[in-house]
Amino acid sequence: MNGTPRFTLPAERPGAVAVESETGRVLIRLSGAVDAVLAPRLDGVVxxxxxxxxxxxxxxLADVDFLGSHGMAFLVRVQHAVRAAGRAAAIDTVSRPARIALRVAGLDHYL
Known part of the structure; x- marks a missing residue:
């Protein structure tokens, strides 16, 4: 071994959230690191x-580099809020890192 790592993790981008509204439909796009740094913005979106x-x-969630506990809690809160209003919430696209995080947390079937 020459001290060179066998692999490198991709650099995480700062987290971002964008919301688009149409009549009867809201699209929420998450990207980058969805973690505690983004939590205040996520609370506002909920x-x-x-x-x-x-x-x-x-x-x-196609452009999510990292999905932390704050991001997962956000997804659950959105799901609860939308269901309480008698509407539906669903994830359209998921990045590999987000899919793995949801599977590990046991939320892949819930959401």
């Missing part, structure tokens, strides 16, 4: 979803 007229919610 409040916005709850305050909005009832709408189905679609989640796009």
């Amino acid at each position: 409040a916005d979803v709850v305050a909005a007229q009832p709408a189905d919610v679609r989640l796009d």
Whole structure:
């Protein structure tokens, strides 16, 4: 061994969330590291979803580099809020890191 690592982890990008609304539908796109740093913004999105007229919610996690516990809690809170309003929430696309995190946490079948 020459001290060179066998692999390197990809660099994480700062987390971001974008919300797009249409009549009867909300699309939430998460990207980068969805972790504690992004938590205040995620809390605001949950409040916005709850305050909005009832709408189905679609989640796009295709560009998520890291999904931490705050990100998973966000997904569960959105799911609860949308279901309480009698609407549906679903994840459309999921990155490999997000899929692994959801599977490890046992949330892959819940969401």
